[in-house]
Amino acid sequence: MxxxxxxxxxxxxxxxxxxxxxxxxxxxxxxxxxxxxxxxxGPLIWSMELHDAIGKMWRMLGxxxxxxxxxxxxxxxxxxxxxxxxxxxxxxxEPAATRYNHMFIDGRRxxxxxxxxxxxxxxxxxxGSGGHTELALCCDLAxxxxxxxxxxxxxxxxxVPGDGIHSCFFQLMPYRQAVWYLLxxxxxxxxxxLKFGLVSELVPREKLMDRAYEIADLLMAQNxxxxxxxxxxxxxxxxxxxxDDLDMTFGTECFGMFTDSHEHSNMQSMNxxxxxxxxxxxxxxxxxxxxxxxxxxxxxEAN
Amino acid sequence: MIRxxxxxxxxxxxxxxxxxxxxxxxxxxxxxxERLKDFLIMKRENGILEARMHTNGDSLQWNAQAHQGLHYFxxxxxxxxxxxxxxxxxxxxxxxxxxxxxxxxxxxxIAHEFASEPEHAWRLYDYQYYDGTNDxxxxxxxxxxxxxxxxxGAAFHTDLVLFSDITxxxxxxxxxxxxxxxxxVPGDGIQIAWRExxxxxxxxxxELTGEIITARKALELGMxxxxxxxxxxxxxxxxxxxxxxxxxxxRQTRRLTVQQLRKPWKQDVANELRNAFATEMWNTATxxxxxxxxxxxxxxxxAELVKAAEKKxxxxxxxxxxxxxxxxxx
Numbered sequence: 001m002x003x004x005x006x007x008x009x010x011x012x013x014x015x016x017x018x019x020x021x022x023x024x025x026x027x028x029x030x031x032x033x034x035x036x037x038x039x040x041x042g043p044l045i046w047s048m049e050l051h052d053a054i055g056k057m058w059r060m061l062g063x064x065x066x067x068x069x070x071x072x073x074x075x076x077x078x079x080x081x082x083x084x085x086x087x088x089x090x091x092x093x094e095p096a097a098t099r100y101n102h103m104f105i106d107g108r109r110x111x112x113x114x115x116x117x118x119x120x121x122x123x124x125x126x127x128g129s130g131g132h133t134e135l136a137l138c139c140d141l142a143x144x145x146x147x148x149x150x151x152x153x154x155x156x157x158x159x160v161p162g163d164g165i166h167s168c169f170f171q172l173m174p175y176r177q178a179v180w181y182l183l184x185x186x187x188x189x190x191x192x193x194l195k196f197g198l199v200s201e202l203v204p205r206e207k208l209m210d211r212a213y214e215i216a217d218l219l220m221a222q223n224x225x226x227x228x229x230x231x232x233x234x235x236x237x238x239x240x241x242x243x244d245d246l247d248m249t250f251g252t253e254c255f256g257m258f259t260d261s262h263e264h265s266n267m268q269s270m271n272x273x274x275x276x277x278x279x280x281x282x283x284x285x286x287x288x289x290x291x292x293x294x295x296x297x298x299x300x301e302a303n
Numbered sequence: 304m305i306r307x308x309x310x311x312x313x314x315x316x317x318x319x320x321x322x323x324x325x326x327x328x329x330x331x332x333x334x335x336x337e338r339l340k341d342f343l344i345m346k347r348e349n350g351i352l353e354a355r356m357h358t359n360g361d362s363l364q365w366n367a368q369a370h371q372g373l374h375y376f377x378x379x380x381x382x383x384x385x386x387x388x389x390x391x392x393x394x395x396x397x398x399x400x401x402x403x404x405x406x407x408x409x410x411x412x413i414a415h416e417f418a419s420e421p422e423h424a425w426r427l428y429d430y431q432y433y434d435g436t437n438d439x440x441x442x443x444x445x446x447x448x449x450x451x452x453x454x455x456g457a458a459f460h461t462d463l464v465l466f467s468d469i470t471x472x473x474x475x476x477x478x479x480x481x482x483x484x485x486x487x488v489p490g491d492g493i494q495i496a497w498r499e500x501x502x503x504x505x506x507x508x509x510e511l512t513g514e515i516i517t518a519r520k521a522l523e524l525g526m527x528x529x530x531x532x533x534x535x536x537x538x539x540x541x542x543x544x545x546x547x548x549x550x551x552x553x554r555q556t557r558r559l560t561v562q563q564l565r566k567p568w569k570q571d572v573a574n575e576l577r578n579a580f581a582t583e584m585w586n587t588a589t590x591x592x593x594x595x596x597x598x599x600x601x602x603x604x605x606a607e608l609v610k611a612a613e614k615k616x617x618x619x620x621x622x623x624x625x626x627x628x629x630x631x632x633x
Contacts, residue, residue, distance in 0.1 A: 096589035162578075248490070248575065251582025255432075258588045259424045 012067065015060050022053040025061075031068030031120075032216045033061060034209075036075060037135075042281030043078040043128070046264075047087035048102055048299060054135065055109035062118030068227070069219055071123045071212050072136055078278040079128035079136075079148070081270040085286045086295060088264035093296035095263075099254055102299065103163075108250055111164040114138055115238045121219055121231045125212045126150075126199060129274050134168035137198055140234050143211060144194075146202040149187045149274055154253075156185035156273075158262045162253030164246060171241045172198050187274070307550025313350040313387060316554060332386075335379040342369045343376060344394065350387030351545040352380060353538065355394045356463075358405070362395035365402045365460065366414040371434045373463070377441030381448070387554065388545040389446060391463065392453025392538065398476075399458055401599045419587050427584045431491075436580050439492035442466040443568045449548050449561050451541045454478075454527065455534040457603060461526075465496040468564055469544060470527045471537045476518040477606045482583075484513040484602075486592040490583030495571045500526045512621035515602070515609040 010018065012033070016025040024036045035057065039045040061067055090098045114122070115138065124136030126144035131153045136142055152169070154161035161182045169178035173196045181188060190202050203211045219227055265286075271278065321328050332352070336345040342363065344355045354376065358364040380386055393399070406412045415423075416430040442450075443466060452464030454472040459481045464470050480497060482489035489497075489510055498506045501524040508514060521527045531537035548557060586592075608626050609619045617628045 100589070244574075245578065248578035248582045251490075251585050252578050255427075255581040255585035255588070258585055259428060 009064055010060060012061075012064055015057075015064060018060070019053060019057050022050045023057060027067075028216075030220050031066050032071065032213070032220060033067050033069070034071040034073065034212075035061070036073050038075040039084075039280070039282035041075075043076040043278035044074055044080055045082055045084045045280060045282045045284055046080050046132070047084040048090065048098075048106075048264075049087060049302075051110070052102060052106045052302065055106060055111075055113045058110070058113035059117045062113065062120065067120055068224065069121050069123065069216055070118065070139075071125055071216065072139060073125035073209070073212070074127045074136075076278060077128050077148070078271070078276055079126065079130040080132035081128075081130035081274060081276060081278065082280075082284055083264045083267050083269075084282065084284055085265045086283070086290060089290065089292050090296040090299035091263045092265060093292050094300075095258075098296075098299065099257060104250055104254055107163045108246055110135075111138060111167070111242060111246060115235060115242055119228055119231070121227060121234075123212060123215055125208060126193075127205075127208060129276060130270050132165070133198075134165050137168050137172060138164070138238065140231060141215060142199045143201050143203055143208070143215070144190055144199040145205040145208050146190045147205055148190050148193075150181075150190075150193050150198065151185055151187045151270070151274075152182055153185055153267075153270055155183055157267050158260060160253040160256040162249040162251075162256075164242070164250075166249060167241050167244075167246055169198075170245070171237065172196070307547050309550050311349060311546065311549040312553055313549055316384065318384070329383050329385075330379050332380075332383060335376070335383070339372050339376055339379075342372055345380075347386070349546070350385065350549065351390065351542060352383075352386045352388070353390045353392075353542070354380065355392055355538075356398070357394035358400065360394060362397040362400040362456070363393060364400050364404055366404045367416040367430050367434065368404075370430070370438065374434060374437035374441040374445075377438070377445045381441065381446035386448055387557065388449045388451065388548055390451045390453060390538065390541045390545060391467065392541070393455045393458070393534070395455075395534075397456035397458065398454055398464065399460065419591060421588075424588055427588055431587075432580055432584050435491045436576055438462070439466070439495075439572060439576055443565055443572050447558050447561075449545070449557055451544060453534070453537045453541050454521075455537060457599075457606065459599070460493070462492050462496045465500060465526060466492075466568060468561055469541075471529050471531055471540055471544075472518050472521060472527045473533055473537050474518055474530055475533075475610070476521065476527075476530075477610065478516050478521075479513050479602050479606070480510045481513075481598065481602075483510050485598050486590050488579075488583040488586045490579030490581075492572065492576055492580070494579065495568070495575060497526075499567070499571065500524065513602075514621055515606050515619070517606075517610055517613055519613060 012027050022037065024038055026034045037044045061070060122139035124139030124142040126133060126136040126142060126148060129149040131151060133150050152161055152165045166182055169182055177196050180186065193199050194202050332347055342356060342358065344357055346353050356363040356369060363369055380389060403414050404412050416426055419427055439462060450467035452467035452470040454464040454470060454476050456473060456475055458478045461478050480489060480493065482493065497509065505524060509516065518530045522530055529540065531540050552560060605625060612619050612628045618631045619626060620629055
């Protein structure tokens with residue numbers, strides 16, 4: 001045998017274990033992996049920890065060699081509609097460092113990894129209503145449940161929409177519509193999302209994942225090289241888009257946040273606006289005795 | 304032979320009577336030169352407007368007066384139909400004296416409009432981002448006529464003389480890209496000018512090390528078109544070139560030609576300026592970069608050494624402990 005051994009990238013099972021608090025992952029025999037966002041098994045509560053994990057997940061899973069396709073989806077009828085107050089405490093304790101390390105870096109890495117580092121086709125399955133829909137919509141393919149509502153809440157909470165949702169909307173929608181939804185925070189129905197080209201089809205909720213796997217079957221029927229090279233052809237537009245306006249636009253959002261601070265801990269829930277009552281399994285509100293310094297330190301130590 | 308082959312059409316433009324049409328005359332030279340006189344000395348002859356930045360007749364003290372007034376200048380003078388060529392440069396020994404404002408008692412005061420502490424964060428928008436973006440956009444979008452920059456002596460904010468169609472400098476001219484050296488991100492348009500004129504690699508080096516760019520280097524790199532012996536010679540040469548332009552193309556040709564020349568600038572400015580400037584502001588806010596005059600004094604010290612070394616064919620490389628004359632490895 002040769003002198004040395006290959007250094008192995010973490011296996012699918014190791015990646016699945018690493019990310020289990022944020023994503024439930026399943027792998028088909030043929031390498032189609034489904035990644036489902038969750039919080040303690042229930043609908044997603046937006047946290048700093050998840051925000052950081054998403055970019056890492058795309059990077060780790062996207063280059064894992066036995067993964068041939070990634071389906072990305074959420075849990076129940078909420079996509080991202082609420083914030084875990086305790087998780088976002090570091091932003092109030094150390095705003096400058098947190099916003100650079102965990103917003104500017106993590107926020108950009110999330111999208112850059114999805115576009116640059118995933119070698120295989122991605123299918124976003126928009127299973128719920130709310131914000132941060134770019135997580136599904138920046139996939140190569142995207143479908144949605146026919147009962148969801150899409151919105152971007154940035155302007156509603158006084159922030160510049162510069163975290164990649166702008167890139168997503170500009171890339172997919174006619175410009176007029178993109179600007180309207182970004183500036184107004186208005187709600188978009190599933191039919192409008194289809195009409196404007198955010199998704200290529202709407203599917204009844206109970207048939208959503210079946211349809212996702214049908215699409216996966218279609219892609220997996222092709223040979224590996226064709227599938228992967230065709231994916232790069234499809235990605236080119238996204239690569240150009242995020243190079244064009246992600247980095248410094250995020251800087252604009254951070255400038256805005258600095259001059260008029262809107263901390264995630266204080267951001268209101270979108271659930272009333274959307275008429276949703278998610279069956280959360282995780283906590284949203286600040287517990288009785290919060291050790292703010294400890295929470296901030298934990299974020300600093302996160303690698 | 305290339306010389307002024309045709310007659311200048313200065314003063315010959317046609318215009319229908321405002322009184323008859325009810326149109327509104329553009330703000331005249333007499334009015335805007337008066338409004339801006341505290342930091343710009345202007346004179347006009349044969350359609351050629353010369354504007355010299357100054358503070359009390361001497362090198363400009365950089366603060367909101369000029370930072371804000373300049374975009375008014377680009378708007379009012381840039382669109383004045385009676386201007387055919389605009390020359391913009393400095394007074395005294397240097398283009399700029401430094402950032403700050405001389406107090407009535409003669410002491411040098413801080414330009415606190417550039418403060419960035421949280422309680423003053425609103426100033427970042429109004430006095431840096433707003434005025435700064437409009438300064439760059441003004442130069443590139445608002446000026447309808449050919450422009451010539453005159454760079455005399457020491458300068459920062461060199462965009463003001465580099466975005467012009469033609470740039471002349473004095474033999475003792477020099478600059479350093481200040482941003483990174485005072486812990487700031489170069490996002491205010493300076494990065495567009497320098498990158499375009501000297502190339503990416505040279506700009507990255509100049510920005511990250513604070514390399515002193517002398518007149519000779521600027522000429523070699525393509526940042527300036529000619530070196531002149533001194534300030535008056537530079538202005539005289541600017542006027543001569545302006546007259547050459549006037550004796551070559553007609554009014555419409557001149558004005559349309561410069562729009563073509565400006566197109567790549569417009570593309571870069573539209574593509575980058577606003578977001579890069581905002582990012583610079585965010586970074587300034589969190590890093591509390593000093594807008595102080597001391598950096599400029601240290602830069603002067605280094606510039607003198609660099610110029611002296613240049614005369615001997617040697618270089619002073621940017622180093623942790625600077626100021627050493629070395630041979631250049633070619």
